[in-house]
Amino acid sequence: xxxxxxxxxxxxxxxxxxxxxxxxxxxxxxxxxxxxxxxxxxxxxxxxxxxxxxxxxxxxxxxxxxxxxxxxxxxxxxxxxxxxxxxxxxxxxxxxxxxxxxxxxxxxxxxxxxxxxxxxxxxxxxxxxxxxxxxxxxxxxxxxxxxxxxxxxxxxxxxxxxxxxxxxxxxxxxxxxxxxxxxxxxxxxxxxxxxxxxxxxxxxxxxxxxxxxxxxxxxxxxxxxxxxxxxxxxxxxxxxxxxxxxxxxxxxxxxxxxxxxxxxxxxxxxxxxxxxxxxxxxxxxxxxxxxxxxxxxxxxxxxxxxxxxxxxxxxxxxxxxxxxxxx
Amino acid sequence: xxxxxxxxxxxxxxxxxxxxxxxxxxxxxxxxxxxxxxxxxxxxxxxxxxxxxxxxxxxxxxxxxxxxxxxxxxxxxxxxxxxxxxxxxxxxxxxxxxxxxxxxxxxxxxxxxxxxxxxxxxxxxxxxxxxxxxxxxxxxxxxxxxxxxxxxxxxxxxxxxxxxxxxxxxxxxxxxxxxxxxxxxxxxxxxxxxxxxxxxxxxxxxxxxxxxxxxxxxxxxxxxxxxxxxxxxxxxxxxxxxxxxxxxxxxxxxxxxxxxxxxxxxxxxxxxxxxxxxxxxxxxxxxxxxxxxxxxxxxxxxxxxxx
Numbered sequence: 200x201x202x203x204x205x206x207x208x209x210x211x212x213x214x215x216x217x218x219x220x221x222x223x224x225x226x227x228x229x230x231x232x233x234x235x236x237x238x239x240x241x242x243x244x245x246x247x248x249x250x251x252x253x254x255x256x257x258x259x260x261x262x263x264x265x266x267x268x269x270x271x272x273x274x275x276x277x278x279x280x281x282x283x284x285x286x287x288x289x290x291x292x293x294x295x296x297x298x299x300x301x302x303x304x305x306x307x308x309x310x311x312x313x314x315x316x317x318x319x320x321x322x323x324x325x326x327x328x329x330x331x332x333x334x335x336x337x338x339x340x341x342x343x344x345x346x347x348x349x350x351x352x353x354x355x356x357x358x359x360x361x362x363x364x365x366x367x368x369x370x371x372x373x374x375x376x377x378x379x380x381x382x383x384x385x386x387x388x389x390x391x392x393x394x395x396x397x398x399x400x401x402x403x404x405x406x407x408x409x410x411x412x413x414x415x416x417x418x419x420x421x422x423x424x425x426x427x428x429x430x431x432x433x434x435x436x437x438x439x440x441x442x443x444x445x446x447x448x449x450x451x452x453x454x455x456x457x458x459x460x461x462x463x464x465x466x467x468x469x470x471x472x473x474x475x476x477x478x479x480x481x482x483x484x485x486x487x488x489x490x491x492x493x494x495x496x497x498x499x500x501x502x503x504x505x506x507x508x509x510x511x512x513x514x515x516x517x518x519x520x521x522x523x524x525x526x
Numbered sequence: 527x528x529x530x531x532x533x534x535x536x537x538x539x540x541x542x543x544x545x546x547x548x549x550x551x552x553x554x555x556x557x558x559x560x561x562x563x564x565x566x567x568x569x570x571x572x573x574x575x576x577x578x579x580x581x582x583x584x585x586x587x588x589x590x591x592x593x594x595x596x597x598x599x600x601x602x603x604x605x606x607x608x609x610x611x612x613x614x615x616x617x618x619x620x621x622x623x624x625x626x627x628x629x630x631x632x633x634x635x636x637x638x639x640x641x642x643x644x645x646x647x648x649x650x651x652x653x654x655x656x657x658x659x660x661x662x663x664x665x666x667x668x669x670x671x672x673x674x675x676x677x678x679x680x681x682x683x684x685x686x687x688x689x690x691x692x693x694x695x696x697x698x699x700x701x702x703x704x705x706x707x708x709x710x711x712x713x714x715x716x717x718x719x720x721x722x723x724x725x726x727x728x729x730x731x732x733x734x735x736x737x738x739x740x741x742x743x744x745x746x747x748x749x750x751x752x753x754x755x756x757x758x759x760x761x762x763x764x765x766x767x768x769x770x771x772x773x774x775x776x777x778x779x780x781x782x783x784x785x786x787x788x789x790x791x792x793x794x795x796x797x798x799x800x801x802x803x804x805x806x807x808x809x810x811x812x813x814x815x816x817x818x819x820x821x822x823x824x825x826x827x828x829x830x831x832x833x
Contacts, residue, residue: 340813452667
């Protein structure tokens with residue numbers, strides 16, 4: 200387990216370094232200087248040079264790059280070019296909002312998905328089975344931003360006052376209102392993901408129910424409910440957790456659309472704003488944070504799979520970790 | 527299989543194409559209801575995208591009053607500038623279809639060779655390097671990529687190395703590259719499964735050059751990869767509209783499905799429901815169609831492989 204974790208962490212560090220390099224150079228090659236944005240076009244060349252020197256923008260690129268990497272290793276993402284606040288302090292608030300949204304969404308919809316998928320598989324050809332089969336495809340096909348707009352029409356215009364359709368209230372200010380704010384974004388963001396989970400659960404549980412060990416459990420006279428939840432679901436949960444883990448990373452990047460519909464102050468809106476204002480340090484910091492969250496989610500999904508699947512552990516002792524896991 | 531086709535050929539009474547069609551229909555069978563529904567949705571979307579623009583008014587011209595509700599003159603109503611919403615949706619659908627098709631094609635053309643070479647050298651430094659670079663591309667969300675591209679090249683046409691790239695071409699490039707890791711993984715996994723087959727060993731023993739062996743493997747790798755690619759047209763259409771919604775895609779006044787939906791968001795409070803609901807429904811039905819047919823294709827190939 201430790202060797203596996205170490206190898207995966209080393210891979211993650213390597214990929215993060217590649218992402219950093221890519222982001223750093225892409226941003227530096229963008230036209231338009233932040234100096235004009237900060238001071239306007241009317242300022243003198245002299246004062247611009249001074250500012251460039253102050254910001255370290257007059258150094259050669261490799262030097263800037265080396266400085267940036269060095270500071271990054273100390274956890275310093277630099278300062279926003281506009282208000283001189285550290286990028287870290289600007290990111291924490293929105294990151295917490297986005298992570299909360301993504302996490303709550305994942306928990307709610309994975310639970311719903313597993314339950315619906317299992318009930319569908321328990322009675323093949325039943326009403327719920329048909330509903331999951333058709334519903335999961337339709338639900339996956341609904342773009343979150345459109346569903347969000349429809350929700351705003353319904354809850355903001357047609358039946359106002361039932362649920363807030365816009366904005367964000369921090370938990371500290373008003374816990375109840377905070378939860379009410381979460382309802383629509385969580386519904387919109389996770390609906391498609393819930394469909395994928397339900398569908399995966401249904402398919403893998405149906406496979407498991409046809410397997411030999413379920414036949415053995417039936418022959419041994421175990422009650423049908425025990426067979427479904429204790430015997431068959433154990434194996435069926437494995438592909439479902441893998442899908443759920445990968446989904447988490449996608450939810451984090453999917454929040455950008457939902458945040459813009461419901462006007463939630465999360466990472467997505469911060470990132471879009473940073474790029475629009477050519478705030479290099481903030482934009483780089485945001486991109487790196489999003490990439491890191493995505494990679495960490497994938498890592499956790501792999502680790503969970505590794506814990507749950509004895510075959511994977513066995514194959515790793517025989518083969519090289521990279522090939523077995525990536526395949 | 528052969529027992530089905532041989533009698534057809536002997537009978538000879540019916541024209542060859544008809545018997546071939548019949549035997550194909552017998553082999554494939556009647557499509558499942560869900561697949562049939564998917565095919566119907568795709569046909570509908572294609573007609574909207576390719577045929578309706580021929581008859582509809584100019585999608586950029588003002589042909590009615592602002593925010594007219596659906597009527598005989600404007601089947602889907604008008605937008606906030608009095609432009610026909612059906613014409614705009616159809617033009618947006620045509621762009622979505624083109625971007626979806628070409629971005630998946632581009633992703634496949636780049637990803638399949640990459641995934642196959644990585645699998646053929648599984649476990650080597652080359653495999654590791656390819657996979658890490660793919661993870662790097664995967665770690666950055668499409669919208670972050672889009673902001674880089676727009677930051678570098680602006681939102682209009684731009685010329686790179688003497689070639690003029692329109693914004694829609696840039697969206698195709700953007701989506702194609704961001705799909706690359708997913709396609710390459712599928713191609714790699716399929717190739718990994720194939721290289722252990724007996725025929726690959728036999729070809730190697732015969733002393734065929736590596737390129738020829740990979741060519742033979744490609745024939746067996748392509749069907750599942752193409753089925754997966756078909757499914758990804760749905761994701762591409764979704765991504766194109768999402769970029770349009772965030773104003774990171776093809777820019778106004780060119781109509782895009784995402785752009786129409788973003789505009790409509792400003793008019794929900796005046797209760798112009800048709801403005802956001804109808805174009806959105808078109809998008810949902812199109813994506814559903816691609817998903818249904820793509821699922822059916824994948825199922826068929828899975829079953830074919832296991833038999």
